[in-house]
Amino acid sequence: MxxxxxxxxxxxxxxxxxxxxxxxxxxxxxxxxxxxxxxxxxxxxxxxxxGWQSGQEMAEAKEETLEYFVAEYRKMLEDNLNDYIDNFESYMQVNKNA
Incomplete structure (x- = not known):
């Protein structure tokens, strides 16, 4: 990111x-x-x-654009999943005595 x-x-x-x-x-x-x-x-x-002057320019960059946004989302989601895994009890207020 x-x-x-x-x-x-x-x-x-x-x-x-x-x-x-x-x-x-x-x-x-x-x-x-x-x-x-x-x-x-x-x-x-x-x-x-x-960022483009025409739909044609945008179409030519479509795959690169998709790859960029999907990769960034994946990194952000992975970071947040790891954060929730590491802090599950405090974030989700799990009662350890239950």
Missing amino acids: QEVDEEFYDRADTHIHLSNDQINEKVGMGKVSASNMYATARFNAWVSAC
Whole structure:
């Protein structure tokens, strides 16, 4: 992952808080997660489009763009999975006496 600026985690936390607020009796974690992934994909498609002068240029870079975003997401997901594995009891508030 690239070096992060001072507000990187604050921006991420804002999205996490919004997602947590959207979870309720009718909409579970899975649906909120799917909406998040769609929003991220849609936003990143727009970010990518901003770097090109035409759809043809964008199409020519499509595979490279996909490889970049998938690799970055994989690294971030792996880092966060490892963090939850290492801190499962405290993050998930598991009662060791249960």
